Amino acid sequence: MEAGFFSEWLGRYRHYLRMRNYSPRTIQSYEQVVRHFAYYVWLRRTADPEKLMVYWEDFSRARLDTGVDVNPVMITDYLTFLSSRKTYKPKTIHRIISTMSSFYRFLYSQGVISSNPMSGVERPKIKDQELRYLKHSQVLRLIDSIADPRDRLIVRTIYATGVRVSELCAMNIEDIDFEDETIRVRGKGGKIRIVFVDRETLEDMSRFIGNRIAGPLFLGQQGHHISPRSVQHIFRQYAPAGITPHKIRHSYASELYRRSKNLRVVQENLGHTSIKTTEIYLHTDLDERKRVYQEFFPLAEENNHPAEAQKKKEQERE
Numbered sequence: 001m002e003a004g005f006f007s008e009w010l011g012r013y014r015h016y017l018r019m020r021n022y023s024p025r026t027i028q029s030y031e032q033v034v035r036h037f038a039y040y041v042w043l044r045r046t047a048d049p050e051k052l053m054v055y056w057e058d059f060s061r062a063r064l065d066t067g068v069d070v071n072p073v074m075i076t077d078y079l080t081f082l083s084s085r086k087t088y089k090p091k092t093i094h095r096i097i098s099t100m101s102s103f104y105r106f107l108y109s110q111g112v113i114s115s116n117p118m119s120g121v122e123r124p125k126i127k128d129q130e131l132r133y134l135k136h137s138q139v140l141r142l143i144d145s146i147a148d149p150r151d152r153l154i155v156r157t158i159y160a161t162g163v164r165v166s167e168l169c170a171m172n173i174e175d176i177d178f179e180d181e182t183i184r185v186r187g188k189g190g191k192i193r194i195v196f197v198d199r200e201t202l203e204d205m206s207r208f209i210g211n212r213i214a215g216p217l218f219l220g221q222q223g224h225h226i227s228p229r230s231v232q233h234i235f236r237q238y239a240p241a242g243i244t245p246h247k248i249r250h251s252y253a254s255e256l257y258r259r260s261k262n263l264r265v266v267q268e269n270l271g272h273t274s275i276k277t278t279e280i281y282l283h284t285d286l287d288e289r290k291r292v293y294q295e296f297f298p299l300a301e302e303n304n305h306p307a308e309a310q311k312k313k314e315q316e317r318e
Contacts, residue, residue: 005067041066075100097118100118133248142243165228181196
């Protein structure tokens with residue numbers, strides 16, 4: 001099977017992502033990941049292995065005219081090479097693996113390769129993967145501490161709906177259904193979904209909008225939509241250190257799951273394609289863990305409910 005070169009298929013992959021309505025920034029990020037891997041493959045196949053690190057610092061020496069068909073060993077060696085460099089954190093490696101998996105799934109679907117070399121590639125474990133987030137009462141205190149009506153509504157909207165920053169910035173007034181208490185959101189890849197919003201947040205939106213009936217919900221410069229950078233600046237101004245818009249989205253997911261235990265609904269509300277992505281956001285609530293431990297673990301049960309434990313023991317002896 002003639003697989004072809006990276007120089008040929010990188011352009012086709014870019015077109016494929018564009019056809020799937022990926023954002024220009026995402027396409028650029030994906031292309032850069034594949035391009036770097038292509039450079040690595042070319043260097044491995046043509047350069048002195050002992051000089052790989054030297055050549056890696058100067059991509060002007062590398063080329064894309066090398067075959068896309070690689071074996072799993074090449075993939076593993078590449079990931080090991082990246083991991084050995086201090087600049088590549090585990091989360092970055094995760095993103096690289098996801099991108100390369102997408103690229104090779106595309107090649108496989110096109111009949112370019114006979115097998116996907118990414119199959120079975122394990123992702124590195126991320127220490128302290130549970131991101132810091134705020135509990136419900138803490139988010140409310142944060143919202144109440146913001147004096148500016150627009151900035152306060154921005155933070156509240158993210159928490160009330162669980163939307164991404166990009167989705168918040170793209171919201172239009174006409175996307176809001178005040179009767180059904182929903183907002184139409186355009187997510188990643190141009191996918192449309194409906195998110196729910198509480199009545200108090202809608203009332204705040206109504207007051208904030210005033211007489212406007214269409215256009216951006218949150219205005220930025222020259223009447224355009226507010227930019228993600230402006231929203232991030234708002235969080236740096238008001239939120240505790242380390243609390244970003246993404247962490248408030250995390251708080252939304254954690255609170256909704258903790259109270260509902262419905263992972264599928266949380267997944268759909270967040271706009272995740274894979275439920276595995278949703279699981280990263282979730283926590284087993286400490287109160288729930290404590291209750292289960294005290295109720296079911298034998299030693300805790302004996303200490304907290306001695307009479308019931310003694311009765312249970314006597315029943316077991318009978």
